[in-house]
Amino acid sequence: MADLSANPTKSHDWLAAPLLVLALALVPPVSIALGDPFLVKVATRIVVFAIVAVALDLVVGFGGLVSLCHAGLFGIGGYVVAILAYHDFNAEPFGLGALTFAGTSNLAVTLPLGALVAGAIAPVVGAISLRTSGPYFIMITLAFNQMFYYAAVALQKYGGEDGLQIMSTITLGPLDVSNRYRFFYVALAGLALTLLVITRMSASRFGIVLRAAAANETRIVAVGVAPWLYRLVAFTISGIFAGMAGALLAASQQFISPVDMAWDRSGDFVVMAVLGGIATVWGPVLGAAAFIVLELVLSSWTQHWHLAFGLMILLVVIFLRGGLADLRHILKPRTAGGAHG
């Protein structure tokens, strides 16, 4: 078996993602044992944000594109769930032009739908943003995020700036998943799926092209590949998972608001991915966990925790280049050059 990545420690990396999922799977029993439901609440938030961060990693880490609109796509997924639940609760059909649909609180319908709607909007954003080079991409995605935010605020019927509460009981097919502990495993399954898909993609021919194009576009063009469509597809797939995560968030907190999709939330997602380490697929899971835990801890110390947070981000960018995932090299030092096989 020829593993063409010369770094020998890479061959053990495949363990990291399953281990993380396993560790997270233990949270509910621990939470019950300690009699503290708050633990599961936090863990759910971590899992949901981790999905976005991992999906974002495909675009940022492997594609080399800094997207600042993932919170927008995330929010779109959330609003799909919340809006359909609203129509279900009020027994009011949802009208889209000439068509009307019944509302529903069934995640088996609204979860894929949220992912699909985000997945349909993402390529439109991507097509416009990818027309030229990197810096434009960043600014244009940021602009689009702002547009989505304003659109959400303008939805007076669905709460506008105050957001939309989900009053009905969220189900998954026949199952009632409004129970916190049950829902956690639904979200965790989503994370596991995301990790699996993104991991396979990163090592596939598609992933290779994406990574090569990010590192050296001249080279990839010279051997005969035009990167544009690959980037667009990566961005779209990333958007699908972000939408899925948003749907999960709305279901878990029974609430969605424009705040969940503001531009600074997009920045947060990028921070999570980078903090965890964008060279691996699983690093962003650690990043999401670290981010949320830090947020909790700091905010309990001072109301001005944003200052410390901003400072931390600054210091991390200056000093900790590889993110938290680089810590694994402490366990197994990387040998330079890596003569392998």
Added chain:
Amino acid sequence: MAEPILQVTTLMKRFGGLIATNDLSMTVERGETHAIIGPNGAGKTTFVSQLQGLLTPDSGSVVLDGRDITFEPAHKRAHLGIARSFQIASLVPEFTVLAHAALAVQSRAGHSFRFWKKAWQDQSLLEPAREAVAAVGLDSRMHSLASDLSHGERRQLELAIALAQRPTLLLLDEPMAGMGRQDGARMTQLLASLKRQYSIILIEHDMDAVFKLADRISVLVAGHIIKTGTPDEIRNDADVRAAYLGH
């Protein structure tokens, strides 16, 4: 007589007020190694970039194997048979030597919208890649990261990638740049072994290599080819001496 593999006709390229390519015409015969020499700033790299497709000429035409490719984008030309190696090695630091060659093989195989199978366990990619790496003598460094290669090894890798593309026309932009005598001699030998299998355009300053390898030489001065001929003809040409060789 067979059609030339490459026919360049009255190529012109301006950058604002600067004329980089000035009414340039030349042909390359099949299986020929055609060297292009000229003083610095003559526009050699600009010319190669127009052949490869990174730049589009303002006027004139480039015909490859009877097909007009003047406005074809670079990535398409790679599939039409052109492979270019860069003067400054253009590599992916985190990929190994083998991975670079595999990338070229992968591109040749068609589109890369395959999302599940691991690319680097695919023997249909690795076999041809290994061959290309071996052909340039880089087997011992097969699994080394590009960032760990010496200068000479990088130039070898550039060539390996080009070969992995299974081209009909090789565009070699100063393959010996920055090489010491030993490395240079090795590269010359390597190129000599490739001579009949490919048509080659060789941009070089290393005159020993040029006179050893070239079937014909064109002299490029100020974006225009002032003379084309056999090595002996060029060596003894008074105009060429005046313009370039300096004595």
Added chain:
Amino acid sequence: MTAALFTEQLLNGVQFGVMLFLIASGLTLVFGIMNFINLAHGSLYMAGAFAAAVTQRLTGSFLAAILVGMLVAALVGVVLEQVVLRRFYGRNHLDQVLATFGLILIMNEGTRILFGPTPLRMNLPDALSGSIEIVPGVPYPVFRLVILGVGLAVAGALYVIIMKTRMGMWVRAGASNRAIASAMGVNVPLVFAGLFAVGAAFAGLAGIMAGPILSVQVGMGEPILILALVVTVIGGIGSIRGAFVAALLVGIVDTFGRVLLTPALGSMAIFMLMAAILAFRPKGLFAVHG
């Protein structure tokens, strides 16, 4: 729509546009020359506004408020550049985005600590607080006319400097090809630092002018920054002329969009405009190319 309303909204649009231009001009040059994406530019807008509001409160003088506000904004800009941003010039855009994102958090929270979460009010001096009839039957606030005047004056001055002076030539050279400008002996770091300070002062001025109209509060910089980024993208990175044309376009489209369309569509109008323009001119209207 009556002629009076049209005139009023047109003036509003142009006035908003020149304000956006003040911010976008700094952004586009910083980006075009140093390839540096600066999300913290909105914080300079905020800094100018706060410094001015506080100065006015302490001295009662609007003029002093403007001068101090611009000075403080320029100073904060220079300090930020020297202490933090300079480290990121060679680094990739991801690092720059993260660093300036962190700075936004620090600046916003720092401002909240210093001045509290309640918005500050800026009052207009009597001379500027009335309306005059610019066209019979169309009263228009004097202050907004002043903003328009100041903005156009600055735009004009900037145009003259960039197009007609040697320093301007260096700036344009740097914007279109950094390496060559540097090789030709232009002291790019110095030109850049100066540019940064001037851009910061302009952003601060825009904040001061917005203060009496929009109110001075923490986080006021970011929504405007995003609009300024849209202007930069539409105009073409590195082009002052592009920033000016795009700013006016954005200002007018936004203003009329809000008046003519539903609130939902109105707030989205500019982004639709951006998408439409990029569809035909991916590099913006007046792309400079580096």
